[in-house]
Amino acid sequence: MRNLTILPITADLVKDRLRARLFGKQIFTFERLASTNDFAKRLAKGGRNVGTIVIAEEQTRGRGRQSRPWHSPPGTGLWLTLILSPTIKRSDLGLIPLLSGVSVAQTLEQFGFQPSLKWPNDVLINGKKVCGILGESEFRYNELDVLIVGIGINVNQTATDLPNDIRDTATSLRQASGNPVDRLSLLISLIENFERNHSIFSNDRREALLEEWRKRCPFFGQNITVRNDQIYISGIFEAVDINGQLRLRTNDGNVEIVNAGEPLMNGPEKC
Ligand code: BTN
Numbered sequence: 001m002r003n004l005t006i007l008p009i010t011a012d013l014v015k016d017r018l019r020a021r022l023f024g025k026q027i028f029t030f031e032r033l034a035s036t037n038d039f040a041k042r043l044a045k046g047g048r049n050v051g052t053i054v055i056a057e058e059q060t061r062g063r064g065r066q067s068r069p070w071h072s073p074p075g076t077g078l079w080l081t082l083i084l085s086p087t088i089k090r091s092d093l094g095l096i097p098l099l100s101g102v103s104v105a106q107t108l109e110q111f112g113f114q115p116s117l118k119w120p121n122d123v124l125i126n127g128k129k130v131c132g133i134l135g136e137s138e139f140r141y142n143e144l145d146v147l148i149v150g151i152g153i154n155v156n157q158t159a160t161d162l163p164n165d166i167r168d169t170a171t172s173l174r175q176a177s178g179n180p181v182d183r184l185s186l187l188i189s190l191i192e193n194f195e196r197n198h199s200i201f202s203n204d205r206r207e208a209l210l211e212e213w214r215k216r217c218p219f220f221g222q223n224i225t226v227r228n229d230q231i232y233i234s235g236i237f238e239a240v241d242i243n244g245q246l247r248l249r250t251n252d253g254n255v256e257i258v259n260a261g262e263p264l265m266n267g268p269e270k271c
Pocket of ligand 1: 034035036037038059062063064065066068070072078079080081089122131132133134150151152153
């Protein structure tokens with residue numbers, strides 16, 4: 001990246017400005033880390049360190065969904081993971097990506113962007129992916145033991161900073177606006193939005209949260225294809241239900257409920 005001073009984000013800088021109470025009470029920052037999700041997972045075992053945030057300037061083995069690599073170059077993006085309490089109901093797990101997506105979208109809106117949400121957990125600007133979310137959980141003796149959510153936002157990459165294979169489908173905030181964005185301010189806003197939405201979720205006001213998600217998703221009523229395990233299902237995107245599951249009306253008129261699908265890009269604006 002050129003002509004932009006890159007100040008590393010440190011725990012002290014974040015704590016000086018953060019007004020959240022749960023998220024960020026413990027913050028780990030790294031110059032370089034394999035993956036913030038991997039580090040956070042180890043911290044989170046046994047339900048420990050709830051509210052901790054792990055942030056890296058660079059990830060050398062950043063991971064995306066479906067075991068894809070997540071390009072995380074130094075100083076240009078926000079690569080972070082939050083540790084959540086594993087006391088939530090199993091049926092609520094599908095809401096965590098939506099909660100995270102809403103939090104990112106509200107943050108980007110505060111910075112003047114108009115993001116949209118793509119089920120279950122992508123944030124787009126002008127139809128291109130600007131943020132990916134990777135929620136991960138681990139069970140022990142059939143009980144939820146670890147719950148984390150990793151968030152990667154492309155902030156100050158130029159078009160040529162993005163790897164060739166994603167240049168057509170991905171963007172950064174800098175590309176979308178033409179201006180660099182202060183990563184620290186963005187991070188503070190994201191954590192505060194996340195904390196507020198998490199509290200809405202914890203107080204069982206999920207319908208309010210879902211409404212925030214739905215109003216930012218332009219894909220309702222469109223024909224989409226999702227991958228559920230190894231099976232591809234196509235149909236009209238009818239709804240996202242109270243557990244965050246996708247409701248798809250297939251060609252034969254049946255309704256398929258998809259809870260862990262991988263939406264395919266049929267074009268930049270399709271789920
Ligand atoms: C996706 O495939 O869309 C999800 C991408 C998630 C990337 C973030 S960056 C911070 C955290 N650490 C990781 O290794 N992955 C997530």
